[in-house]
Amino acid sequence: MRASLVFLPGFDVSIKPSAGHHAAADDLWWSSWYDSGALYWVLTCGVTPVDGGVVNLLHDEELRTALSIVLLRSGVTPAWPVPDHVAGVNLDGFLEQADAPDELRLTSTLARLLPDALRKVGDRDRRLFMSVPSELTPVPWPILPVGVPGPRVTRLVERFELRFMPSLAVLDGVRRDSALAAAANPLPLLLTCDYFPVDGVPGALPPRRAQTILAARELCDSRTGIHEATTMNLTRWLRWLPRETEGVAFFRAHYEWVEADPGSSGIALADGVFLSGLLGVRDATSGLPILNLPRTVVMSCCSTSGNQERNGGESLGLAPLAMMAGARRLIACMRHVG
Numbered sequence: 161m162r163a164s165l166v167f168l169p170g171f172d173v174s175i176k177p178s179a180g181h182h183a184a185a186d187d188l189w190w191s192s193w194y195d196s197g198a199l200y201w202v203l204t205c206g207v208t209p210v211d212g213g214v215v216n217l218l219h220d221e222e223l224r225t226a227l228s229i230v231l232l233r234s235g236v237t238p239a240w241p242v243p244d245h246v247a248g249v250n251l252d253g254f255l256e257q258a259d260a261p262d263e264l265r266l267t268s269t270l271a272r273l274l275p276d277a278l279r280k281v282g283d284r285d286r287r288l289f290m291s292v293p294s295e296l297t298p299v300p301w302p303i304l305p306v307g308v309p310g311p312r313v314t315r316l317v318e319r320f321e322l323r324f325m326p327s328l329a330v331l332d333g334v335r336r337d338s339a340l341a342a343a344a345n346p347l348p349l350l351l352t353c354d355y356f357p358v359d360g361v362p363g364a365l366p367p368r369r370a371q372t373i374l375a376a377r378e379l380c381d382s383r384t385g386i387h388e389a390t391t392m393n394l395t396r397w398l399r400w401l402p403r404e405t406e407g408v409a410f411f412r413a414h415y416e417w418v419e420a421d422p423g424s425s426g427i428a429l430a431d432g433v434f435l436s437g438l439l440g441v442r443d444a445t446s447g448l449p450i451l452n453l454p455r456t457v458v459m460s461c462c463s464t465s466g467n468q469e470r471n472g473g474e475s476l477g478l479a480p481l482a483m484m485a486g487a488r489r490l491i492a493c494m495r496h497v498g
Contacts, residue, residue, distance in 0.1 A: 288320035
């Protein structure tokens with residue numbers, strides 16, 4: 161029997177096939193999502209549902225104020241109505257000094273987002289997987305106070321071994337592969353999308369040649385199968401590729417970020433940006449992705465997994481969208497490369 165918790169019409173987070181593929185029996189999972197002023201959350205231990213609930217931000221002005229301050233400090237516009245008095249608040253200094261009264265007042269209020277089970281005294285160093293919605297990614301989750309009040313504050317990162325992951329809703333659509341049979345030959349290199357001009361000069365292509373190569377116009381050669389790295393050529397290739405093809409796609413390019421909008425961010429190519437959100441588009445009839453990626457993808461681009469400086473965490477960015485499009489083995493970058 162599949163264990164499920166359903167909070168939104170038509171939205172079913174299937175615990176067993178999701179958590180069971182990615183967590184050990186005693187690992188905790190806290191997966192949450194935001195919709196219309198409410199934070200919906202599910203807590204599981206391994207594959208067993210522990211608790212679930214809703215935090216209504218519209219009915220909790222103190223919590224909404226703390227969240228608004230954190231987001232505005234990060235330059236992110238809150239998705240909920242900002243209390244009027246926040247407009248006159250000096251946003252500097254709240255998180256500059258640990259254990260200062262302002263810091264503790266702010267982070268203790270934010271800690272109310274967490275279930276009681278995570279704020280109570282428990283075993284140290286237990287793994288906690290967290291999947292947070294994009295609207296709350298600027299929240300300083302690791303330093304939220306947990307446990308009983310006392311002279312020394314215990315932070316979430318001190319209580320648990322933290323792991324930030326895409327939401328269970330995304331992982332539910334990613335089937336863990338069975339053990340791969342040993343292959344005598346390496347995986348075929350199906351695609352190299354290499355568009356990384358430095359001061360207008362295209363870089364040298366990797367020595368190992370892919371079956372399909374997309375590169376700068378100066379390197380194109382129809383005789384050797386090198387085509388220009390345009391959004392249309394990449395889209396055509398992804399549309400042509402059969403689902404669950406075994407092989408490697410290698411991307412080396414600049415990654416253009418749109419703050420707080422991972423779907424409109426994407427890979428910078430010769431004629432524009434290939435939007436990451438296109439990888440999440442599905443056929444209305446079959447429900448299958450319109451564009452397909454091979455099972456192994458290497459992304460040599462800035463912050464493709466999402467990270468704190470991009471207001472994303474690992475729950476955002478190109479990486480989870482690539483998983484939705486068929487990638488099962490993924491190498492991505494967590495940092496901005498200057």
